Every structure is written in structure tokens, then in C-alpha cells.
Amino acid sequence: MDLSFSAEDIAFRDEVRAFIKDSYPPHLNGKIEEGEELSKEDFLSWHKVLAQKGWIAPAWPVQYGGTGWTSVQRYIWSEETARADAIRLMPFGLSMVGPVIYTFGTQEQKDRFLPGILSGDVWWCQGYSEPGAGSDLANLRTKAERFTGDDGKEYYRVNGQKTWTTMAQHADWGFFLVRTNPTAKAQEGISFLLIDMKSPGITVRPIITLGGEHEVNEVWLEDVIVPVDQRIYEENKGWTCAKFLLAHERTGIAGVAASKRGVERIKTIARSELDEGEQLIQNPFFKRKIAELEVDLSALEFTELRTLAGESSGKGPGPESSLLKIKGTEIQQRITELALEAAGHYGAPYFRGFGEGDNEHPIGPDYTHRTAPTYFNMRKTSIYGGSNEIQRNIIAKMVLGL
Amino acid sequence: MDFNTTDEQTMLRDTVARYLADTYSFDNRMKTVHGDVAGGAGWNPAVWKAFAEELGILGAPFAEAHGGLGGGAVENMIVMEEIGRALVIEPYLPTVVIAGGALKATGGDLADAVIPEIIAGTAVIAFAYAEPQGRYNLADLRTTAKKDGAGYLLSGHKSVVYSAPYATHLLVTARTGGDQRDQDGVSLFLIPADAKGVSRRDYPTVDGSAASEVYFENVAVGAEQRIGGEGTALPLVEQIVDEATAAICAEACGVTRVLHATTLDYAKQRKQFGKAIGDFQVIQHRLVDMFMEVEQAVSITLMATLKLDTAERAAAVSAAKSKVGKACKFVGQNAVQIHGGIGISNELAVGHYFKRSTMIEGQFGSVDHHLRRYERITIG
Ligand SMILES: Cc1cc2nc3c(=O)[nH]c(=O)nc-3n(C[C@H](O)[C@H](O)[C@H](O)COP(=O)(O)OP(=O)(O)OC[C@H]3O[C@@H](n4cnc5c(N)ncnc54)[C@H](O)[C@@H]3O)c2cc1C
Ligand SMILES: Cc1cc2nc3c(=O)[nH]c(=O)nc-3n(C[C@H](O)[C@H](O)[C@H](O)COP(=O)(O)OP(=O)(O)OC[C@H]3O[C@@H](n4cnc5c(N)ncnc54)[C@H](O)[C@@H]3O)c2cc1C
Secondary structure, three states, rough: OOOOOOOHHHHHHHHHHHHHHOOHHHOOOOOOOOOOOOOHHHHHHHHHHHHHHHHHOOOHHHHOOOOOOOOOHHHHHHHHHOOOOOOOOHHOOOOOHHHHHHHHHHHHHHHHHHHHHHHHOOEEEEEOOOOOHHHHHHHHHOOOEEEEOOOOOOOEEEEEEEEEOOOOOOOOOOEEEEEEEOOOOOOOEEEEEEEEOOOOOOOEEEEEEEEEEEEEEEEEEEEEEEEEEHOOOOOHHHHHHHHHHHHHHHHHOOHHHHHHHHHHHHHHHHOOEEEEEEEHHHHHHHHHHHHHHHHHHHHHHHHHHHHHHHHHHOOOOOOOOHHHHHHHHHHHHHHHHHHHHHHHHOOOOOOOOOOOOOOOOOOOOOOOHHHHHHHHHHHHHHHOOOHHHHHHHHHHHHHOOO | OOOOOOOHHHHHHHHHHHHHHHHOHHHHHHHOHHHHOOOOOOOOOHHHHHHHHOOOHOOOOHHHHHHHOOOOOOHHHHHHHHHHOOOOOOOOOHHHHHHHHHHHHHHHHHHHHHHHHHHOOOOOOEEEOOOOOOOOOOOOOEEEEEEOOOOEEEEEEEEEEEOOOHHOEEEEEEOOOOOOOOOOOOOEEEEEEOOOOEEEEEEEEEOOOEEEEEEEEEEEEEOOHEEOOOOOHHHHHHHHHHHHHHHHHHHHHHHHHHHHHHHHHHHHOEEEOOEEEHHOOHHHHHHHHHHHHHHHHHHHHHHHHHHOOOHHHHHHHHHHHHHHHHHHHHHHHHHHHHHHHHHEEEOHHHHHHHHHHHHHHOOOOOOOHHHHHHHHHHOO
């Protein structure tokens, strides 16, 4: 057992640090720091830089465009990007559908879809949830009926409604869970389809969330025609892909590196804010909360490292990843609570954020003006990706045998 | 011991509740929030007029000699709880509870002149007390009122003054002497909102109200506009802020009651895995814990309200606010959590109750601030 980095690891860290310093798009500086809403172009400009460098998909196998980094190197990478306040890339292509395609897809599907994910030319969204199927995902109703077209080829006709579809307003393509066999048992009759979001019959409607953001959408599918070769894996076996993907989704969700950066930011705020004429960070209550947060974050970090070590020795991410999701999101939420608390009265003004050409200065110190919307927004983390109650059910059943 | 309300108090509650149920729907409220009602941005003047003329509640805590209903802190508690239930954004708290409370406590010509205007709905008052560096310390003031002949010249910057954009008057704390955080040297003034030298930057707040940064530059203030003694107003300011804090605890009781009731209702309706989510024991227990938090918030708010006129006032209020602040967080967060995705959407009322409960946590002092104050008073 050894906690220290090797000389190669340190050289790698320095290389990464220098690369980020030189190549991170300058117009993005400060955006994460101040919790600003990010545009599609913001995400893409960093994505393209990384794609160019060949560092866009550290988790992928080398043959599909991965970096071949060790788990320690991947850990260093996420530390360094968080340390630099770099934008966290959207997970839908890189962390979700990409791994499903290279694991379950045909050669033709890999050739067709993986390059666009890596280059950032194709934006993906995830069409799982429905109004009646949230935690109980297997209850989904959107149906795909198979038919033979006039051209003699096989197609699905898809009808239904998806909801909470993140970034669907920007997406070029979506991966959808649909019911292909209405009579089979819940998890059985489900297929995994890739659908062009510009297909006739798709309507995307915005849902505005608590902080005023447009992040999620309702997606309506009316007689959407999808060629059968856009189905990944076998018909009616989509649940296998869905489960595989969810486990992948959960590992990234712990967000340790970003949370470390978040804790640093809280300290900076608490050094600037005054309380009884002293720095807020000297208030024993506040100081204690930061200390507890740091301790909890260390415990989470080393739990994640143990999980990573297990993965690199061949064990896939198992139900233990639920622990990372629960504790990771709780810590992310506590960070936003503390930031709001530190903002004091200046947590109350509602400031939408800078738009292009908008030069009105926000109310109060810069670090306060998005604290409340960010706090409200981050309540989602214990709900999405399988709610924390569901994660606890998973641990109870799969790990504890209850 | 008697926890029952009098017939008059019960009637007051019923009148307010009925009026709000009939006219203050969530949709109407959101129209007001977005400035879509006549004559107002962030408040509805017609509602205020009805409060004064139809309901007479703006006189609830004032003496009959002034034209009020002869009530006090309990009446404020009753009205504020209903305000919480309906998520009312009109300024009962700063106008009636805070400014009214200060005027009531000191009496005199200013009180005789302004209290009837408050009751009639013509005086709308915002409380400008917080400053960028001051956090929750009421004495931490850089705003000054320098002697100028018989009167004063007021200069300074007040932060996040709720209701200031449409107020007719501002109730302002300022230093007439002493150093930045001294107990002595604090004075309290009631000035017209449009006095020369007053400027504002207005903005909406995250919980649907309107507020301002208010700047004073050599604003001429007459001695007769001072409430309480020169340089000795801090105890009065502490008293009115304690009264306001008890009142906002009552508002929180209303807010959290609705959060709990709505969530309970949702848990009974929403089906996942073939049954209501309320059938899962974890959800049941969470709803039970929320229920217990609300009931205890109601109890401790009542305790603090009944002790406002006693020597235990400060400790009681801090006990209440710290407990209620925790309830706001626990009940608010869990209401959203149990609603799942829908809880995050801006269309549903639940998110707006959560926003208000979150802001109440910090208003007039956070949980930590009040626990510290409680420790200082009771433990030493
Ligand atoms: C901001 C945001 C972004 C999202 N992005 C996407 C996306 O891109 N694509 C997508 O497909 N979906 C997305 N989702 C949907 C998300 O996955 C669902 O919201 C989530 O699965 C919960 O489902 P629900 O909202 O229907 O809540 P429900 O399933 O109705 O749950 C309500 C409450 O009941 C609890 N509960 C339910 N079942 C149980 C049980 N068996 N035991 C104990 N408690 C239970 C839940 O934990 C929750 O607290 C997103 C959601 C949000 C909020
Ligand atoms: C110091 C002491 C003095 C006592 N004195 C007396 C006495 O004078 N006379 C007498 O008759 N008895 C007495 N008792 C017994 C006491 O009433 C029982 O211990 C109690 O009812 C719990 O029963 P149990 O110990 O069998 O635990 P169990 O019923 O086996 O419970 C074990 C655990 O499971 C939980 N649990 C059980 N059912 C549920 C459920 N449906 N949902 C969620 N959780 C559940 C319990 O809360 C507990 O945590 C005494 C016990 C103690 C410890």
C-alpha cells in the first residue's frame, strides 16, 4: 500500500497542469467560479480543445479513442481540471452512450457514432424518464412498433413522451429507452434506440427549474420513424444497456475533485466576509462546518480511490458505486448550503447572470450573486441519476442482502 | 395555562385565511411577483388596500386610540402564519410589525401621525438596517447621521432592503455617535422614501419579493423624524428585530405547514413500482420527521411570541429562530426531494415555498447566529 505518486505520475501532473494553463479557453475563465449558466458553445469550446489533444475520453479503451491512462493518471486528470475550475463536460455522449456503443454496438454502429462523440460534433441527450416512469424506470410506456417500409427496410414507429431530458434543446441525437414488446414483463420488452433529434415528430418543450435555468425539457415523440439499425444490442434487451450505463453514470457522479475545489471556494468567501468585524472563517460554528465537510470529503475520496483500484483490478463498478453517488451528492449540496450561508443578506438578490453585451454589475460581491440559484439547482443531484432513496435501496438489497 | 385564541383572534385568522384563499391564489401571486399587476412591481397595491379597508388587519397590533384592533404580538403571529401559508409578498412585516412596533414602543407625535396612516394603508414602510459588512450585528453600522443644526445629515449604504422599491417611508438605523460596532451611538429614523439624497438600485429577490440597495447622501433629516433617543436606540432596534424575528418564525410555520401538507398529499397520489410512494417506509418516516419539525416550530414560535414582553425575550426569540431555521431547511429540502423531478420545476408551488423557507433561514439571523446569541445569554 502506498499513497504517494511516482515520479512519472508527478511528471504527468505537471504536463497536465501546463496544458490546461496554456489551452483552456480564456473566455470561460470565471464562469464556473461564479456558478454561471453555461451555453452549448461554452461546453463545446473546451471539448474541442481536448478532442484535438486526444484527451477527451480518458475512460474509454485506447482502441476507441481513449487515452490509455492508468487509474492514477485519470484521478490526476480530474483533480487538475477541477483545480483549474475547468468546465465539466456533458456526460451524455462521453460517459453514457459512448461506452454503451463500444460495449454493445455493432462495428458499423461504432464507426458511425463514436467519432462524433469524441469530436463534439454530435450532442447527445438521454431519453429515459417519463411522467409515469421516474424511479420506476421499467414502467416506461413510450412504444416502438416494428414495420417494414415501402423501401423494404425495417423501421420502428415511436410514440410517447419523455421528460426531464437534460439539454435536449441542444441535442443532435438522443438515446431512448422504448417498449418494443408490450406484453412482456416490465424489464423485458425494452429496447435501446438512438434517435436523430431532428426527426419529424419530435417536439422539445422547455421546463424552467428553480434557479430560473433552462436545463431540462419535455420531449414528445409522435410517429417518429427510426431505422432498426439504430437499435443498440438485441431487441427487447435494452435493459441490459440501461443498467450498464447507470452504473457508469454513478461513478462520475461523486464529483470529488470538483467538491474539493468547492470547499476551497467556500474558504475564500469566508475569508472575505465579515462577521462581528472578523473574518467569517474565524466564526467557530462556520469553521467547524468547513472542517466536517473536509473530513467527509476525504473519506469519500479514499472510498472512490478504493473503488477505482478495484475496477482496475478487473471488478466492474458494482452496487458500491451507489455509495459514491449518495455521499458525493450530499457533499455537493452541503457546499452550496455553506456558500449561501456565507453570502448572508446578499444571498437574496436574484441576478440572472451576465448575458452577451450585458454590463450591469450584479448586486453584492461577485461570489454571492448565484449562491441561491445554485443551491436551489443542486437539489437535483439527490434526485436524478437514480434518487438517493433508490441508491439506498440498491445497497440494502445488493450489498447487504436485505 | 391557555393556548386557545380569543374569539377575536379566531375571527382574525378566519378573515385573513378566507380572503387569501379567495383572492391570493398561487397564480395570482406569481403575476404579482412578475410585476404583471396594475400599479405595482413585486407587490399588489390592490391587495394592500384590501388589507387596510376590507380586512382591517393593518391595524391588528395597534391601540384602539390609534384606530387599531387593540391586539399585539399574538395578532401579528396569526396574520404572519397566514401570510406564510399563502406566500404573501406584501409588506406586513416591515410596515406593521417593524415600523409599527417601533412607533408603538416610543409613542409621541410621530406615532400619532404615522400609525393611522399605516392602518389606513397609505404609509408603506421598508426597514433599512443591514449593511454590507454587518451581517447580523445590528450595531455594526457605517451609516452616519451627523448633527446639522436641529437635525441631521444621513449618509451611507443599506443592503437588501426588502420592499424598498415601492415603500413610502424608510425606517433607517444610523450612527449619531460611537465607533462602528459600539452599543452606544445608534439612532433610528423614519424618513420619506423620496427624500432628497436617497437613491436606490432595485432588484427582485429569489423568493419573489422586490428589494433595493439604498444609498443616502447627505439626506436632511429633522429631529422630529427620530424614533427613540439620540444614540440610545439600539435596545429599541433589538426589540423590534426580536418582534420581527418572532413574526417571521410564524410566517415559517405557515410556509412549512403547507410544504408538509402538499408533500403528504403528493406522496399519497404519486405512484411508482405499482404503489403510492407514501407506502415506502422511508418516505413515511421522512414525512413523520417533517411533521414533528413543523409541530415543534409552531410550539417554539408560540413560546417566543408569548415572551416578547418579558425579560426572557432575547433568549426565547433566538431559541425559536434557531429551531425554526432548521425546520425550514429540513422540511423544505425534503419536500423537494419527495416530489422528485417535479419538485425542481419552477411551475409548481412547492419550489416557491422552498425558496421562501430558504430565505427565512437567513433573515434576521442564521441558525448559527441565534444559537450563539442564545449561548451568550443563557450560558455565558
Ligand atoms: C435536473 C434533472 C435532470 C434530469 N435529467 C434527465 C435526463 O437527462 N434524462 C432522463 O432520462 N432523466 C433525467 N432526469 C430524471 C430523473 O432521473 C428522475 O427525476 C428520477 O429518476 C426520479 O424520478 P421522478 O422525478 O419521477 O421521481 P419519483 O420516482 O416519483 O420519486 C419521488 C420520490 O419518491 C422516492 N421513491 C420512489 N420510489 C421509491 C422507493 N422504491 N423507495 C423509496 N423511495 C422511493 C424518490 O426517491 C423521490 O424522493 C432528470 C431529473 C432532474 C431533476
Ligand atoms: C429496559 C427495558 C425495559 C422493558 N420493560 C418492559 C416491561 O416492563 N414490560 C414489558 O412487557 N416489556 C418491557 N420491555 C420490552 C419492550 O417493550 C420491547 O423491547 C419493545 O417492544 C421492542 O420489542 P423487541 O425488543 O422484541 O424488539 P423488536 O420488536 O424485535 O424490534 C427490533 C427492531 O426492529 C424495529 N422494528 C420492529 N418492527 C418494525 C416495523 N414495523 N417498522 C420499523 N421498524 C420496526 C424496532 O423499532 C427495533 O429497532 C422492556 C425493554 C427494555 C429494553
